[in-house]
Amino acid sequence: MSDLDPEGQERRLSAIAPERLAALGAADDGDDHPLPDLPNAEAFEEIRMRLAPNPNGPWHLGNARMAAVIGTYTDRYDGWMCCRFDDTDPETKRPDLDAYDAILNAITYLEFEPDEAIRASDRLPTYYEYARELIDREGAYTCSCSAADFSELKNAGEACPHRDKSASETRAEFDEMVEGEVDPGERVLRVRTDITHPNPALRDWVAFRMIDTPHPREAASEFRCWPLLDFQSGIDDHLTGITHIVRGIDLQDSAKRQRFVYDYFDWTYPEVIHWGHINVDAYDVPMSTSSIKGLIEAGDLDGWDDPRAPTLASLRRRGIRGEAITEAMVALGTSTNEADLSMSAIYAANRERIDDDADRAFLVQDGIERTVIGSPTVGEPPVHPDHDERGVREIQVGGAVRIEAEDLPPNGERVWLKGLGCMRHTRDAFEFVGTDIAAVREEGVPVIHWVPADDARPVTLRRPDGDVEGTAEPGIAAYDSDTVLQFERVGFARIDAQDDEGRTVAYFAHP
RNA sequence: GCUCCGGUGGUGUAGUCCGGCCAAUCAUAUUGCCCUCUCGAGGCAAUGACCGGGGUUCGAAUCCCCGCCGGAGCACCA
Structure with missing residues (x-):
């Protein structure tokens, strides 16, 4: 067995002596487990947990924590996970019929698969x-x-x-x-x-x-x-054999209330973990199902996937992978304290996952045009700087380019149009200087992105802080919607739609 | 008012149960340098924390007490 790699050893051990694998994991000091061990986990043959959402709306970022942590635990312990819709208030927390599926989709998006889904209203x-x-x-x-x-x-x-x-x-x-x-x-x-x-x-x-x-x-x-929740949830947790409950501190007293019922029935109460509220920076919209619903109904948001909304549907549309959200949520742990989640943690986790796949492209948001004199007719920046084998993008210059206004160098100074070459800014034009990269490496000429002035494709870039209009290199028309690109020096974005009038709509993910 | 829970760098987290190996881990963030035809990626470095006060102890982030601060519940909501 010693000739197997560690993973192979683990698989083999789990087949012949699962109890020793658990001991091995403990001895390893849980190196790849950001979450603490579940309390008393060894006492149960199978770890059984549940997500208990109220289907009164699609999920926001806060709800994702539930699935991320519980799903991570059940995966880790090879346990069982159920999604139980606690929809027992038809009046003040009235269920939204679309939310049941939206929530199951959100769980899938976060890369988890419930073993079972049930509704309290059926029971x-x-x-x-x-x-x-x-x-x-x-x-x-x-x-x-x-x-x-x-x-x-x-x-x-x-x-x-x-x-x-x-x-x-x-x-x-x-x-x-x-x-x-x-x-x-x-x-x-x-x-x-x-x-x-x-x-x-x-x-x-x-x-x-x-x-x-x-x-x-x-x-x-x-x-x-x-x-009410305390009765329904208490009964269901017992009947579905839940071993571990993870929920918010707002339900701190629930366990104590439900124990009275458990005592009458002579049942054993599951292990319980509570966590505190999370606050997310970077959003003006409050993270609450009812506020988001209100803003949508008032027309202030386009829908649950509006890039300004702190919802999972929105992050998904922006090209952020569910895994990245899960990773950031799991990193928050299960402290009962109130926690501030920085979106940068999600962005960092996502960047790690998408950077290698994302082709590069140029997008100019705040353009200013300059005629180009004497340059090659085609620019050839690489599709991906770390992957020569993916080739180059051929961009026809067409006599003039558009660059970001803030990138325009003072008169007489040089700038390097990426993939095209070095230019000197004369009064109203760019005069081609050459393609000796020493200008960049040794003389510090800034490298900037650009698009052809006459043949650029209009792009609406939808950002969490509002929409921006710009133009991109024509090649982006070839990408299917759902492709994630990196607009160089702007950030990662997901192609959302390519319309018939020659316009691209993209959703900004993050830098 | 009553009852719970918690306070480690900008943020999150490890360590607290079983005091010494913690002048405190890792990630993120910020800054600087290297690399690079991106402000991405990669590499290196720097920045920065145990809420306060007492006590126990040879020794306390860790145990005890008192403060202070924060959160939660006391719904015919979840």
């Missing part, structure tokens, strides 16, 4: 069943206090008059709720926890409430009695 009968069982175990009671009244009692640590209701009476009243015979606000089912618990957040929380607004999914539109 109401199961929740009812366990609610009845909980009632029979004296773990819940129906309560008809108003929310305000109960809150007052709860804050004082006092039981409400309904708390000592019998299981059979609760059972009957809960059945009425399930049948839809109760109005919203009239009655809820509460879990009997500890009404004097020092932490008021844990006292007799609501498990089911009535909602009249039909669920947008037809299959779930008849239900009126809906579980």
Whole structure:
């Protein structure tokens, strides 16, 4: 076995003695694992985790962290991952029917594949069943206090008059709720926890409430009695055999609440990891599903993939690979602190992946024209500076070029038009000087990009900070949409569309 | 008001459980130099952090206490 390479050894070892492979990984000090080991991982035969998104909109960057971290963990432990849509509020967090698929696509984009996808709204009968069982175990009671009244009692640590209701009476009243015979606000089912618990957040929380607004999914539109997250999620985590839960600190108290239910059922609660909120720089648009949705509806954004939006659809359209996002998210770790994510971390990870493949091209954004005198008729910059074998781009000069206004040298000074040669700026023209590269290497003549003045292709470059018009070398017309190029000295961009009028639309990725 | 959680360079992170190998890791960022017909890539170097105060100890980023600061929950939202 010693003649196998390390990877081969690992594969072979995992086949014959998986438990020793885990030990090997630990001894290796987890060299390629940016995330800490999962707590108590060795206690489980299979690591099972879930993503539990609310499908109230397509994903923004913040949501990506969930898939990136959980997916990385399940890959690493060769575990099982489920995408469970927690869509149990048809009213205030009303599901968006397009979001279910958009979210699954986003997960694929991030390079993960859930083993299973389920929707809480398909599972109401199961929740009812366990609610009845909980009632029979004296773990819940129906309560008809108003929310305000109960809150007052709860804050004082006092039981409400309904708390000592019998299981059979609760059972009957809960059945009425399930049948839809109760109005919203009239009655809820509460879990009997500890009404004097020092932490008021844990006292007799609501498990089911009535909602009249039909669920947008037809299959779930008849239900009126809906579980809240703590009940639904708690039951599902147990039934799907989840071993590790990773979620935000906003759900810190959830585990403590759900443990009361687990205790009634004599279940073991999964291991839990919490992380803090992340803030992303470089965006003016707030990273919240509802704000983005609002801006789109108001017409301030073109859609979920507008380059100004901090959404996954937007980054995808800009040519940023999901892997790069995953890498940056995983690097954030799982600290409970609030964290600032720099887009530059994503950009750096992406650049590493796309640079080698991206052909080079010239794009001039803020052009100024100069006649060219005496130069070769064709410029031949390389397709990729690190890959001679990919050849050169042949750009017809056509007598005049356009360059960035800021690149124009003072009169009498020289500039090197990349792939064409050295020029001296006379009053209103570029006079060809020659192609001796010593001018650049030894005399420090600046190298700049350029396009033919008469035969350049108009380009709209859509950037996170707004659209820019420019012109590019004609060769970019040949690229299919979805190709990622590097506009030299401008940055990487994804070709989005080549229209019939001879215009290219590209989305800017990053420098 | 009550209850949790956390504070390491500009940013993120490792180390904290089991105190010494940490004058603190890695990445990103910024700057400079080298290389290069890109401000990309690559190479080299520099910059820069243990919230504060006490205590325990021969020794504390690490343990204890008190502050301070930040975050979260106390919804018939997720």
